[in-house]
Amino acid sequence: MDFVAIEKKWNEKWEKDNLYKFDENKLDKKFYLLEMFSYPSAASLHLGHWWNFGLSDSFGRFKRLQGYNVFQPMGFDAFGLPAENYALKTGIHPEDSTRRNISLMEKQLKDLGATFNWEYELITCDPEYYRWTQWIFVQLFKKGLAYQKEAPVNFCPKCNTIIANEQVVNGHCERCESEVQHKNMRQWFFKITEYADRLLSGLDKLDWPEKTKILQRNWIGKSVGAEVDFYTEDGLKLTVFTSRADTLFGVSFLVIAPENKLTEKLIKKENRKAVEEYIAQAAKKDEIERTSTTTPKTGVFTGSYVINPLTNEKVPVFVADYVISTYATGIVMGVGAHDERDFDFAKKYGLEIRRVINDKNGKEQPLPFTEYGVLCNSAEFDGLTSAEARTKIVEKLEKIGKGRFKTNYRLRDWSVARQRYWGCPIPIIHCQHCGAVPVPEKDLPVILPHISDYKPEGEGPLGKCDEFMNTTCPVCGRKARREADTMDTFVDSSFYMIRYPESNHNNTCLADKKHANAMLPVDCYVGGVEHATGHLLYSRFITKFLHDLGVIDFDEPAKRLIHQGMILGPDGRKMSKRNGSKTADDYVKEFGSDALRLHMMFSLKYIEGGPWSDDGIKHMKAFMERIERICTKWAGLSGKSAPQTKAEKDLEFALNKALKDVAENMESFSFNVAVARLMELVNAMYKYDTIEEKNIALCKQTMKDLLIMLAPMAPHFAEEMWESVGEKYSIHNQRYPQFDESKLQQDAIEIAVQVNSKIVVRMDIPTNATNEEIVSVVKKNEKVSAVLAGKSVVKEIVVPGRIVNLIVK
RNA sequence: GCUGGUGUGGCGGAAUGGCAGACGCACAGGACUUAAAAUCCUGAGUUCGAAAGGACGUGUGGGUUCGACUCCCACCACCAGCACCA
Numbered sequence: 064m065d066f067v068a069i070e071k072k073w074n075e076k077w078e079k080d081n082l083y084k085f086d087e088n089k090l091d092k093k094f095y096l097l098e099m100f101s102y103p104s105a106a107s108l109h110l111g112h113w114w115n116f117g118l119s120d121s122f123g124r125f126k127r128l129q130g131y132n133v134f135q136p137m138g139f140d141a142f143g144l145p146a147e148n149y150a151l152k153t154g155i156h157p158e159d160s161t162r163r164n165i166s167l168m169e170k171q172l173k174d175l176g177a178t179f180n181w182e183y184e185l186i187t188c189d190p191e192y193y194r195w196t197q198w199i200f201v202q203l204f205k206k207g208l209a210y211q212k213e214a215p216v217n218f219c220p221k222c223n224t225i226i227a228n229e230q231v232v233n234g235h236c237e238r239c240e241s242e243v244q245h246k247n248m249r250q251w252f253f254k255i256t257e258y259a260d261r262l263l264s265g266l267d268k269l270d271w272p273e274k275t276k277i278l279q280r281n282w283i284g285k286s287v288g289a290e291v292d293f294y295t296e297d298g299l300k301l302t303v304f305t306s307r308a309d310t311l312f313g314v315s316f317l318v319i320a321p322e323n324k325l326t327e328k329l330i331k332k333e334n335r336k337a338v339e340e341y342i343a344q345a346a347k348k349d350e351i352e353r354t355s356t357t358t359p360k361t362g363v364f365t366g367s368y369v370i371n372p373l374t375n376e377k378v379p380v381f382v383a384d385y386v387i388s389t390y391a392t393g394i395v396m397g398v399g400a401h402d403e404r405d406f407d408f409a410k411k412y413g414l415e416i417r418r419v420i421n422d423k424n425g426k427e428q429p430l431p432f433t434e435y436g437v438l439c440n441s442a443e444f445d446g447l448t449s450a451e452a453r454t455k456i457v458e459k460l461e462k463i464g465k466g467r468f469k470t471n472y473r474l475r476d477w478s479v480a481r482q483r484y485w486g487c488p489i490p491i492i493h494c495q496h497c498g499a500v501p502v503p504e505k506d507l508p509v510i511l512p513h514i515s516d517y518k519p520e521g522e523g524p525l526g527k528c529d530e531f532m533n534t535t536c537p538v539c540g541r542k543a544r545r546e547a548d549t550m551d552t553f554v555d556s557s558f559y560m561i562r563y564p565e566s567n568h569n570n571t572c573l574a575d576k577k578h579a580n581a582m583l584p585v586d587c588y589v590g591g592v593e594h595a596t597g598h599l600l601y602s603r604f605i606t607k608f609l610h611d612l613g614v615i616d617f618d619e620p621a622k623r624l625i626h627q628g629m630i631l632g633p634d635g636r637k638m639s640k641r642n643g644s645k646t647a648d649d650y651v652k653e654f655g656s657d658a659l660r661l662h663m664m665f666s667l668k669y670i671e672g673g674p675w676s677d678d679g680i681k682h683m684k685a686f687m688e689r690i691e692r693i694c695t696k697w698a699g700l701s702g703k704s705a706p707q708t709k710a711e712k713d714l715e716f717a718l719n720k721a722l723k724d725v726a727e728n729m730e731s732f733s734f735n736v737a738v739a740r741l742m743e744l745v746n747a748m749y750k751y752d753t754i755e756e757k758n759i760a761l762c763k764q765t766m767k768d769l770l771i772m773l774a775p776m777a778p779h780f781a782e783e784m785w786e787s788v789g790e791k792y793s794i795h796n797q798r799y800p801q802f803d804e805s806k807l808q809q810d811a812i813e814i815a816v817q818v819n820s821k822i823v824v825r826m827d828i829p830t831n832a833t834n835e836e837i838v839s840v841v842k843k844n845e846k847v848s849a850v851l852a853g854k855s856v857v858k859e860i861v862v863p864g865r866i867v868n869l870i871v872k
Numbered sequence: 873g874c875u876g877g878u879g880u881g882g883c884g885g886a887a888u889g890g891c892a893g894a895c896g897c898a899c900a901g902g903a904c905u906u907a908a909a910a911u912c913c914u915g916a917g918u919u920c921g922a923a924a925g926g927a928c929g930u931g932u933g934g935g936u937u938c939g940a941c942u943c944c945c946a947c948c949a950c951c952a953g954c955a956c957c958a
C-alpha cells in the first residue's frame with residue numbers, strides 16, 4: 064500500500080468534509096481535550112511535536128469513537144523572547160516572523176492528520192486575544208491583585224529584562240543561560256500569594272499526577288508557625304517568624320538579613336566597620352553562593368541586644384547573609400540547642416547552647432526533633448508535647464501583645480512585567496495627578512504598535528515610541544504616559560483554555576458564562592511536567608480569580624492532567640539538531656505518518672518517554688500490511704459458515720479480550736499495551752485463518768472491530784481499509800464496540816498446580832468445575848500423586864482460573 | 873541535605889498478592905525462492921545436563937504470606953524537583 068498517497072487523499076477529504084467538526088448542540092457529551100499549545104518556531108515539526116500532538120490526538124480519536132463530542136482546539140503561544148531575539152539577529156520584525164512561522168506550523172500540524180478544531184484557533188498576539196489578557200490585568204488591578212512595588216528582581220543582562228523566579232535555573236537565565244543579576248526595580252506583580260491556601264487545598268480534588276501535586280505543594284511551601292516580637296533596649300521591634308515557638312526558651316541569638324531595612328538601625332558605632340564590610344561582601348556573592356547548604360554560615364555581631372519576650376533574657380543580634388530577606392520577616396531566632404545550622408553558628412561565634420547531646424562518636428550534636436520543647440524550666444510548660452507547648456506559648460505571647468499565630472508561604476508574588484517589545488502591553492496609564500490608572504475597558508485592547516526600534520535597553524522599548532506612549536489620563540483628562548512594559552507570556556497562556564470555546568463566538572465578554580460552564584473545565588489536559596510550578600500554577604490562580612469575579616462557576620482549569628514523558632535523542636540526552644539524525648518529516652516520507660504514530664505509541668511508555676530509536680518503525684508498516692492481507696482475504700470470503708468449533712471460540716475470545724483491553728489501555732494512556740493487544744488479535748486472526756472452513760460472519764465482525772480499534776492509532780490506514788473492505792465512510796464516525804463478557808468465559812482454562820507453593824504441573828480444568836471437583840481432578844494427576852505419595856494434605860488453596868496449591872506435610 | 877520517582881532478558885517493555893518476561897525489536901533455525909528481499913512457521917531468562925530433568929532468577933538484605941516484581945522495613949544505584957524557607 065502506498066501510505067503516503069492514502070494519507071494525502073484522506074487528509075484532504077477529511078478537511079473538505081470537516082469530519083471532526085465540534086458540535087455546539089451536543090454539549091452534554093462534550094469532551095474537552097487539550098494539549099498545551101506551542102510556541103511558533105521556524106524549525107519544522109520535530110519528533111517531540113509528533114509525540115505530544117500526535118499521540119494525544121489518538122486519545123481524542125478514541126474518545127470520539129466512544130461517542131464523545133470531542134473539542135480539541137489548537138493555537139499558538141505567539142508572544143515571547145525567541146521571536147524578538149531572532150528579530151534582533153536578522154532584522155525581521157517579530158510580527159512577521161511569528162506570522163510566517165504560524166502558517167508554516169499550521170500546515171504541518173494539519174499534515175499530522177489530527178482532529179484539531181481549527182475554527183477555534185487562538186493566537187496570543189492577536190489583539191482580539193490580548194484584549195482579554197489586558198482585561199484580566201485591569202480586573203486584577205481593580206481588586207488590588209496587580210500592583211507595583213520596588214522589589215529585588217532577577218534581571219538577565221543578555222535578554223535585558225526581568226525574569227520570573229520560575230525562569231531562573233541555578234542562578235542562570237533559563238533561556239540564554241547568562242548569569243542572573245539582582246536589582247531593585249519598581250515592578251508589576253500579581254498577588255498570587257493571596258490565593259496560596261486555595262491553590263494548595265484545591266489540589267486535593269484534582270485528578271492530576273501525584274508528582275505534580277507534590278511539586279506544587281512544595282513550591283507553595285506552606286509553613287504554619289508564629290511571629291514573635293523581640294525589642295532592643297532602644298525600643299526597636301524585631302519580629303521573627305518561627306515554626307517552633309516551643310524552642311523559644313532556648314533562643315541565644317537573633318539573625319537578621321543584610322538587606323533588611325532594620326539592619327542599619329541595629330549597628331552600633333564600634334561594630335560599624337566590621338558590619339559594613341560584611342554587608343559589602345555579602346552583596347558581591349551571588350545567589351548560589353549564599354543559598355547553598357554547603358556554604359559555611361558566617362555572620363557579624365551588630366552590637367545590639369534584644370529581650371526574649373518569654374524569658375526576659377538578653378540575646379545578641381547578628382547580621383548573616385544566610386537569612387533570606389524576602390521570606391517572612393527576614394529575621395530569624397537562633398536556637399543552638401535545636402537546630403543544626405544554629406548549632407554550628409553558635410559554636411563558631413561562641414554563643415550559648417543550652418543543652419547538647421553526644422552522638423555515638425561522642426561528638427556534640429543539637430537535640431533531636433523529638434526532644435523539642437523540653438528546654439523550659441517553667442512548670443507552666445513542663446510535660447507538654449512540643450505541639451502543645453507551641454500553642455500555649457503563642458497564646459501567652461498574644462496576651463502580652465508580643466506574638467501571634469502566623470502562616471507563611473514560600474510562594475512569592477508573580478513578577479509579570481517585561482522590559483521587552485514583543486509582548487502584550489500592560490493596560491495602565493501613568494498620570495502625574497491620578498497615579499497608575501487602568502485603561503477603561505471600552506478602550507481595550509491597547510494595541511501593540513508596529514515599531515522598528517525594539518532593541519531592549521533595560522527599559523521597555525515601547526518607551527521610545529511617543530505615538531504609543533503619549534495619551535491622556537482617563538480620569539482627569541490631562542496629558543499622561545502609558546506603561547512601557549509588556550507582560551510575561553505566562554499571563555497570555557494562563558487563561559487560554561477558558562478562551563478557546565469562545566474564540567469563534569462574537570461575544571463581548573471573556574467567556575459567555577453559560578457556555579463556559581458547559582464547556583469547561585478541560586476534561587483532559589496533556590503537557591509536559593516542566594510546567595508544574597509555572598504555567599499550571601498560574602492558570603489555576605487565574606481560573607480561581609475569574610471564578611471569584613463571577614465570570615465562571617468552576618475554579619480549576621483542568622480535571623485530569625497527563626504528562627507525557629520527554630522523547631530524548633538516541634544518546635539519551637535532550638533532543639537537539641545534532642543528535643536527531645532524521646526529522647519527523649523524513650520518517651513520514653519514508654514510512655508514512657501512521658507508521659510513525661504507531662511506532663511512537665508502541666515503542667515507549669507515553670508517560671515516561673525515553674530515548675528515540677527508529678528500530679522497528681519499518682515493522683509498523685509491516686504490521687499494517689499484515690492487517691491488510693488478512694482483511695483483504697477475509698473481506699472476500701463467502702459461502703456457508705462452519706459449525707461451532709474450539710478455534711472459533713478462541714477467536715471470539717481474542718476479539719473480546721482486545722476490545723476490553725484496548726479500551727482500558729487507551730483510557731490510561733498506556734498506548735504501548737493497547738497496540739500490543741491489537742497485535743495479539745491479529746496473531747489470533749492468522750491462527751484462525753489456517754482453519755479450512757471458517758465462520759464467515761465472525762471473520763467479518765472481527766475484521767471490522769479490529770479496524771475500528773486501529774482507527775485512533777493509524778487513522779489513514781484504517782480509513783483506507785474500511786473503504787476497501789466495503790464499509791461506509793467514515794470509520795471515524797463509528798462507535799467503539801462493546802465487548803461481550805460471555806465470550807471471555809472459556810470452557811476450560813489452564814491452571815498451575817502447586818504442592819507447597821511449588822509448581823508441579825499445569826493442566827486444563829473446566830471453567831465451571833467446583834473447587835472440590837478441581838482438587839479431586841488435580842490429585843488424580845500422575846505427577847501430582849507422585850509428589851503427594853506418603854504425605855497428607857493439610858490445606859487446599861484454590862484460586863479459580865489461576866492456581867491450585869496443596870499444602871502437605 | 874530534604875522531597876518525590878524509578879530499578880524486570882541484549883533492547884523497548886507486560887503482569888487486580890496467584891504460571892515472571894505478554895507484545896515487539898535484535899538474534900538463531902526452518903519453509904518459499906536460482907538467489908536475495910518480503911512473507912509464513914519455529915526457538916530462545918541464566919545456568920548445569922547429550923537428554924529427561926534440575927538449580928538460580930524482577931537492584932541488595934530482611935519481614936509479612938500457602939504464595940511477593942507487586943505489601944512492610946532497611947540499604948544501594950540512577951533520575952527529577954527544591955536547595956540555608958527559620
